[in-house]
Each structure stands twice: as C-alpha cells, then as structure tokens.
Amino acid sequence: MAAGVRAQMITVDLNHPSVKLTAQLASGFPGCAETFESMVKRSRPAAAVNGTYFCKKTLKPVGDIVIAGEERNFGGMGTAMAITADNRVVFRRVEWGRHQDWSEYETVLAAGPTLLTGGQVDARPQEEGFTDPHVLGAGSRTAAGLTSDRRLLLVCVPSAVTLTRLASVMKALGCADAMALDGGASVAMYYRGRVIQSPGRKLTNLVLVYEGARGEQLAYVSRPQQRPALLGQSAWARYERGRDELDEGRPEAAVEHLKAAADLEPGNASYHLALADAYSRLGMETERSNALARAGRCYSDKQLHHDALVQYETALAANPRNLEARRGLADAYAALGMAEQASEQAQKAENTAFEIASTAPGAAAALVTRLAGEVADGKYVERNVGFELPVPPGWQLIPADSPMAVKMRSTSKPYVAVLHVVSLAGPVDLRAYEELFATENFKHKLAARKVTLSGRKGYEVLYEEFVMDRSVGSRYLFTATDRWLFILACSTYAEYYEEARQDFQSIVDGLRVTQ
Numbered sequence: 436m437a438a439g440v441r442a443q444m445i446t447v448d449l450n451h452p453s454v455k456l457t458a459q460l461a462s463g464f465p466g467c468a469e470t471f472e473s474m475v476k477r478s479r480p481a482a483a484v485n486g487t488y489f490c491k492k493t494l495k496p497v498g499d500i501v502i503a504g505e506e507r508n509f510g511g512m513g514t515a516m517a518i519t520a521d522n523r524v525v526f527r528r529v530e531w532g533r534h535q536d537w538s539e540y541e542t543v544l545a546a547g548p549t550l551l552t553g554g555q556v557d558a559r560p561q562e563e564g565f566t567d568p569h570v571l572g573a574g575s576r577t578a579a580g581l582t583s584d585r586r587l588l589l590v591c592v593p594s595a596v597t598l599t600r601l602a603s604v605m606k607a608l609g610c611a612d613a614m615a616l617d618g619g620a621s622v623a624m625y626y627r628g629r630v631i632q633s634p635g636r637k638l639t640n641l642v643l644v645y646e647g648a649r650g651e652q653l654a655y656v657s658r659p660q661q662r663p664a665l666l667g668q669s670a671w672a673r674y675e676r677g678r679d680e681l682d683e684g685r686p687e688a689a690v691e692h693l694k695a696a697a698d699l700e701p702g703n704a705s706y707h708l709a710l711a712d713a714y715s716r717l718g719m720e721t722e723r724s725n726a727l728a729r730a731g732r733c734y735s736d737k738q739l740h741h742d743a744l745v746q747y748e749t750a751l752a753a754n755p756r757n758l759e760a761r762r763g764l765a766d767a768y769a770a771l772g773m774a775e776q777a778s779e780q781a782q783k784a785e786n787t788a789f790e791i792a793s794t795a796p797g798a799a800a801a802l803v804t805r806l807a808g809e810v811a812d813g814k815y816v817e818r819n820v821g822f823e824l825p826v827p828p829g830w831q832l833i834p835a836d837s838p839m840a841v842k843m844r845s846t847s848k849p850y851v852a853v854l855h856v857v858s859l860a861g862p863v864d865l866r867a868y869e870e871l872f873a874t875e876n877f878k879h880k881l882a883a884r885k886v887t888l889s890g891r892k893g894y895e896v897l898y899e900e901f902v903m904d905r906s907v908g909s910r911y912l913f914t915a916t917d918r919w920l921f922i923l924a925c926s927t928y929a930e931y932y933e934e935a936r937q938d939f940q941s942i943v944d945g946l947r948v949t950q
Contacts, residue, residue, distance in 0.1 A: 437604045437605075437607040437608045438600070438603040438604045438606070438607040440592055440594065440596060440600065440604050441592070441593070441594060442590050442591065442592050442604055442608070443590070443591045443592075443593070443624055443631055443632060444588055444589065444590045444591075444608065445482045445484070445588070445589040445590075445624065445626055445644070446586055446587075446588055447482070447586065447587040447588075447589065447644050448585075448586055449522040449523075449524060449585040449586065449587055450522075450584075450585050450586075451646075452522075453646060453647040454522060454644065454645070454646055455522075455644075455645040456518050456522070456524075456542055456587070456642065456643065456644055456645075457502060457503065457518075457541070457542045457642075457643050457645070458486055458500055458501075458502050458507075458542055458543075458544045458640055458641065458642060458643065459474055459478050459483075459486075459502075459640065459641045459642075459643050460500070460502070460507060460508075460639065460640055461474065461494075461637070461638060461639045461640065462474075462477070462690065462694045462722065463714070463719070463721065463722030463725045463726065464507075464639065464640075464725065465494070465495060465508070465725065465759065466493065466494050466495070466721055466725060466757070467494060467639070467721055467722050467725060468489075468494050468636070468637035468638055468639050469637055469638065469639075470637055470638075471483075471485070471623045471625070471630070471633065471634050471637075471638055471641070472630060472633075473691075474638065474641055475625045475630075475641070476691065477691050477694060477695055478641075478643055478698075480625070480643040480644055480645055481626075481627060481644050481645055481646040482589070482624075482625060482626045482627070482643075482644040483623070483624070483625040483641050483642065483643050483644065484577050484579075484589045484591065484616065484623060484624050484625075484641065484642050485577050485616060485617050485621045485622060485623040485624075485634060485638055485640075485641060485642070486500075486544050486546065486616060486617065486638070486639075486640035486641050486642050487500070487510070487513070487544055487545060487546035487616065487617055487640060488546060488567075488570070488617045488621075489617070489638075489639045489640070494639050495508070495639075496508050496510060496639055496640055497510045497512060497513065497545075497546075498510035498512060498513045498515065498529070498544065498545025498546050498547070499511070499515055499529065499535060499537070499543055499544075499545040500543065500544055500545070500640060501517075501537045501540060501541075501542060501543035501544075502542060503541060503542075504538075504540075504541055506537065506543075508640075509534065509901060509904045510529075510545055510901065511529060511530075511531060511532045511533060511534070511901055512529055512531050512532075512545070512547070512563060512564035512565075512879065513528075513529055513545045513546055513547030513548065513563050513564065513565070514526055514527065514528050514529065514545060514546065514547035514548055514549045514563060514614040514615075515527050515528075515529050515535070515543050515544065515545035515547075516543070516544050516545075516546075516579055516614060516642075517537065517540040517542070517543045518540060518541060518542040518543070519539060519540055519541060520541050522585075524581055524585075524587055526549060526552075526579075526581065526612045526613070526614050528547075528549060528563060529545055529547075529563070531563075531564050531879065532899070532901070532906055534904075544640070544642060546614065546615060546616045546617060547560070547563050547565065547614055547615060548560040548562075548563045548565055548570075548598065548614065548615055549563070549612075549613075549614050550578060550580070550598065550601060550602035550605055550613040550614055550615055551580065551602055551605055551606055551610055551611065551612050551613040552612055553611060553612070554606065554610075554611045556599060556602040556603070556606070557602075558598045558599055558602050560598060564879050566879070566880045568870060569618075569619055570598075570615075570618070571598070572597070573595040573596055573597045573600075574595050574596070574618045574619045575591075575592060575593050575594060575595060575596075575618055575619060575622045576591070576592045576596055576598075576601045576615060576616075576618040576622065577589070577590065577591050577592075577615070577616040577617060577618060577621070577622050577623070577624070578590045578592075578601055578604075578605055578613055578614065578615050578616060579613065579614055579616060579642070580605040580608065580610030580611075580612065580613030580614075581610060581611060581612045581613070582609045582610055582611060583609075583611050588605070588608055588609075588610060588613075589624070589642065589644075590604065590605065590608065591622055591623075591624045591631070591632050592604060592622075593622065593632065598615060601615060616642070619635075620634060620635030620636045621634050621635075621636065621638060622634060623638065623641070667699075667700060669699055670695075670696045670699035670700035670703065670706065671696070673692045673693070673695045673696040673699065674692070674693065674696040674705070674706055674709060676692045677689045677690075677691075677692035677693035677696060677709060677710075677713065678693075678709060680692060681709070681712065681713055681716070686713045686714075686716040686717050687717065689709075689713040690710065690713045690714065690717070693706060693709050693710040693713055694710055696709075696710075697710055697726070697729070701729070701733075702733055702736065703733065704730040704733035704734055704742075704746075707726045707727070707729040707730035707733065708726070708727070708730050708746075710726045711723045711726035711727045711730065714726060720753045720754060721753075721754050723750075723753050723754075724750045724751070724753035724754035724757045724760065725750070725754075725757065725759070727746045727747075727749050727750035727753065727760070728746070728747065728750040728757055728759045728760040728763060730746045731743045731744075731745075731746035731747040731750065731760065731763050731764075731767070732759070732763060734746060735763060735766065735767060735770070738770075740767045740770040740771050741771070743763065743767045744764065744767040744768070744771070747760045747761075747763045747764035747767060748764060751764065755787075756787055756836075758784060758787050758788060758902070761780060761783055761784040761787055762780075762781075762784045764780045765777050765778075765780035765781040765783075765784055768780060785849050785851075786833065786844065786851065788902040788905065788907060789844075789849075789851035789853075789907065789926040789927070805838040805839065806819075806820065806838065806839055806840070806841060806856065807819060808841070810826060810832065813825060813826055813827075813828075814826065814945070815832065815841055815843075817841075820856055820919055820950065821916075821919075821948065821949040821950025822854075822856075822889075822921065822946065822947060822948045822949060822950075823945070823946070823947040823949065824841055824854055824942070824945070824946055825941060825942055825945030825946070826843055827845075827938050827941050827942060829845055829846055829847055830843050830844065830845050830846065830850075830852075830938070831843060831844065831846055835853065837855065839855065839856045839857065839858075840853055840854060840855045840856070841853070841854045842854075845935075845938065848927070848931065848934070848935065848938075849927055849928055849931060850925070850926075850927045850931070850935045850938055850939070851925075851926050851927070852923070852924065852925045852926075852939065852942050853923075853924045853926075854921065854922070854923050854924075854946070855921070855922040855923075855924070856919055856920070856921055857919065857920040857922070858918065858919060858920075859915065859917070859918055859919060859920050861917075862915075862917070863915050863920055865892065865893065865894040865913045865914070865915065866883075866885075866894055868913065868920070869883070869894055869896055869911070869913055878898040878899075878900050878909075879898060879899045879900060880896060880897070880898055881897040881898065881899055882896070882897045883895065883896045883897075886912065888912050888913075888914040888921075888923075888943070888946065888948075889914060889946050889947050889948040890948075891914045891915070891916075891948060892914065893912055893913060893914040894912070894913045894914075895910070895911070895912050895913075896910075896911045896913075897909070897910055897911075898911060899929060905928055905929075906928065906929035906930075907926055907927070907928060907929065908926065908927060908928070908929045908932040909924055909925065909926040910924070910925045910926075910939055910943075911923070911924050912943060914948065916948060916950060918950070919948075919950075921946075921948060923942070923943065923946060925939040925942060925943070
C-alpha cells in the first residue's frame with residue numbers, strides 16, 4: 436500500500452552496470468498491436484510494463500520512441516523517460532509538435548503527463564497536450580518514478596485513481612520525479628517469467644528491463660553501430676530457425692523467430708521478407724505489408740532502388756493505406772529519375788495522410804446504407820440521405836474508404852475534405868460525441884465551440900496531429916438530424932492551413948442538409 440492505494444512495484448537498480456532498460460515495439464509495427472505475452476516471450480526480459488498511449492484506430496503511439504539510439508516513432512507530446520548508455524534517467528516534458536534532440540540517449544519513451552518534479556506534485560496534463568477524458572479522469576494506471584538513490588520504480592495501480600492521486604502514490608513510494616505511462620486496459624506488468632498484471636487489449640509498445648543482458652538480448656539495448664559484431668550470428672540463428680518452422684508448416688512459431696531476427700539486424704532485408712512470408716501464411720496482411728515496407732527501406736538505404744520499388748508496390752497491394760510504403764515508393768521513383776510516377780505517389784501519400792487525419796469515428800452506430808449521389812452544378816447531391824455538398828472550383832471528388840463518405844481534394848494544393856454520414860438510432864449530444872471521438876483518436880484539440888451548420892445546431896473543433904512526422908491541421912464540424920449524423924473534416928498540412936481557410940469555408944458554408 437502507498438498513500439492508501441494498493442500498488443504493484445518493480446524496483447530497478449540503475450547503479451548496477453548489468454541492468455539495461457529499453458522499449459519494445461509490437462510485431463508488424465507500425466499499425467499493428469500484439470499480445471503482451473507474445474511480446475515478452477520474444478524479447479525475454481527480466482521485467483516489463485506497458486509503455487505509452489496509442490490511438491485505438493491507427494495504433495500509432497502518441498509519444499516519441501527511441502530504441503538503441505534510433506528514433507522509431509515521433510509523437511511530439513507528453514513527458515519522455517530518456518535513458519543514457521550508463522543508466523542515467525531523466526524525465527523531460529516535450530514541447531508540443533517539436534522534434535527533440537535525443538542523440539545522447541539510447542532509449543526514449545514519451546508518455547505522460549509528469550506527476551512529480553523534485554518531490555512535488557506537478558501534474559499539468561492539458562499543458563502537455565492531453566485532452567482525453569480517460570487520461571484526465573480516474574482509471575487504473577502505470578507509472579515510472581526515480582528515487583534520489585538512482586532506483587527506477589515501475590508501478591501498476593489496478594484500481595481507479597486520478598493523476599493527482601497517482602502522483603501521491605509515487606511520492607509515498609519515495610520518488611523524487613515521476614511520470615505516468617498508459618493506463619486503463621493497457622496496464623500490464625511482467626516479472627521473472629510471470630505475468631503479474633495482464634492487459635485487457637493488445638499493445639503496441641512496452642518498457643523492458645534486462646539484467647545481465649547477453650547474446651541476442653543485446654539487440655534491445657545496444658546501439659546500431661554495435662549490432663553487426665555483437666548480434667549478426669544470433670540474428671542468423673533465429674532466421675534459420677524461423678525458416679525451419681516455415682518449412683515444417685508452423686508459421687506462428689516462425690513469426691516469433693523471424694521477428695527476433697529482424698529486431699536483431701533491422702537492416703537485413705532478407706529477415707523482413709521472410710517475416711512477410713510468415714505473416715502471409717497466417718493471413719495477416721497488415722503485418723505483411725509493414726514487413727515488406729521495412730524490406731523496401733533496407734533496399735533504399737543501400738541504393739537498390741529497383742528492388743525497393745518491388746517491395747513497396749507489393750506492400751501497397753497488401754495494404755493500400757500503408758503510408759510508409761507509399762512514401763517509400765515515391766522516393767524510389769524519384770531516385771530512379773521517374774518524376775511523373777514519383778509525383779503521383781507523393782500525391783497518393785498526401786491523400787492517405789489526410790485520410791488518417793480525417794478518419795471516420797469508430798464509436799458511432801453501424802452504417803446501414805451506401806451514398807449514391809451525383810455531381811450537378813458544382814455540388815454533390817445525395818437525395819436518399821438528403822444533403823448537398825459543394826465541390827469548389829479546382830477541386831475533384833476522389834474515392835473514399837467508406838461507402839458512407841464523400842471525399843474530395845484540391846487538384847493543385849494539399850487540401851482534402853471528407854464528409855462522413857452515420858446512421859443514428861436516436862438523438863445525439865454533439866459535444867459528448869466529439870469527446871468520445873477525440874478519446875479514440877488522441878487528437879490534439881486546439882479549440883472547440885458551438886456553431887450553426889446548415890441551419891442546425893453544430894459543434895466545431897480544430898485538431899492538430901502528426902502523420903509520418905508532419906503536422907496536419909483539421910477542422911471538424913458535427914451536426915445531426917433525427918436519422919443522420921454528419922461529420923465534415925477539412926484537412927491540410929499545418930503550414931498551409933491559413934491559405935486553405937477560404938476553400939474550407941466555402942465547403943462549410945455550402946453544406947446543405949435537406950432532410
């Protein structure tokens with residue numbers, strides 16, 4: 436018990452040179468999640484807890500992640516736990532949207548918010564970009580804290596507590612500085628072969644603790660330049676074992692070994708291709724696409740652009756929304772002097788980025804029909820549902836992912852607008868609905884207000900988020916009839932937002948809901 440709260444705790448002695456901390460990503464990352472048990476089985480740590488928050492729709496972590504000196508995810512928010520090669524740990528608030536210089540650290544994992552600074556409660560979640568009610572309210576929690584004698588405490592609180600109460604728990608345990616990690620259904624803890632706290636969902640990232648790391652475990656704590664000498668042999672052994680498992684018809688077992696080989700030697704395209712083969716046999720197309728994109732990146736890094744192009748195209752055939760593969764394909768075409776194809780793929784990459792930013796809300800009622808409107812006099816007219824949406828000069832309709840969405844983009848600028856239509860079983864509270872939508876997607880809310888949209892009560896929100904390291908600004912407007920909820924999303928890169936304002940406003944002003 437600490438501060439009257441039951442807590443589970445792992446103490447990590449940072450003074451011991453054999454102790455190493457790092458982060459782990461789910462198999463198939465980015466865009467994939469994995470069971471906690473599978474992740475610790477593959478990485479074989481002495482201890483592990485869940486890491487940072489992630490969007491439940493895209494599975495993208497919200498904070499920066501650096502593993503063995505290599506940035507694997509940019510989030511640009513929250514508080515980071517940064518760890519040097521000699522086990523010096525600092526907690527540092529991250530300025531929203533800014534790339535940090537993590538070059539002196541081997542491992543970084545940003546979650547947050549800060550709980551304690553210098554022994555004093557210092558929780559200011561909104562200043563760090565957190566607006567999710569699940570983060571701001573009471574819930575089960577995981578936290579990391581540092582004592583004055585250089586011990587790192589990894590703490591799980593299974594009961595529902597607020598951030599302030601969690602800060603009191605960490606202070607009672609002797610921490611001078613502390614930060615929150617992901618919570619709720621993500622709370623997970625493992626210690627010496629036993630799962631102490633099992634999460635309620637698959638995870639995208641973990642914090643790992645090694646004690647006397649040796650052999651292939653060094654993959655998770657050594658810098659890239661050390662890997663060839665230390666780990667090449669271990670990677671090859673894992674690769675061969677994975678291939679044997681595939682030959683014997685055990686693709687699930689093969690994934691464990693081939694993912695380990697790819698972790699050990701991430702610059703070896705053969706390991707990613709073998710992993711893609713294993714995912715294919717399991718019907719895991721998203722994971723297969725990600726592995727192929729990583730193989731393409733390996734080839735690109737070695738200037739083998741024709742080989743890279745093949746892998747990127749295959750990755751996109753498996754998952755057309757794979758943004759890493761789409762941008763990689765554009766780069767490969769550019770490197771081969773194929774400017775027209777490069778431009779086409781770059782535009783498709785923009786479409787995908789804005790599609791992610793203007794994602795349909797997953798918390799709504801099931802879609803029950805399909806839009807079947809037509810363009811007339813510069814408007815998209817849908818008579819079955821009952822609405823009109825203007826198509827501004829210089830814009831064109833483009834295919835949308837959902838049968839209940841209309842999507843268009845500027846032909847000359849990186850501007851995209853999407854209207855989502857969702858069937859309702861009854862009245863909806865627009866503000867509550869928006870909060871639930873934002874909760875699912877970890878969007879950074881810049882402003883919100885009540886508005887009138889098409890003569891009806893509406894709710895408008897401005898969001899900012901990062902898609903493949905670029906800031907995307909989105910203007911969302913919500914309104915509803917008795918039968919339908921309308922969500923209009925206008926998105927562009929942040930640096931274009933002021934320039935796009937007039938086009939976006941013409942779309943908003945021209946929306947007419949007729950039923």
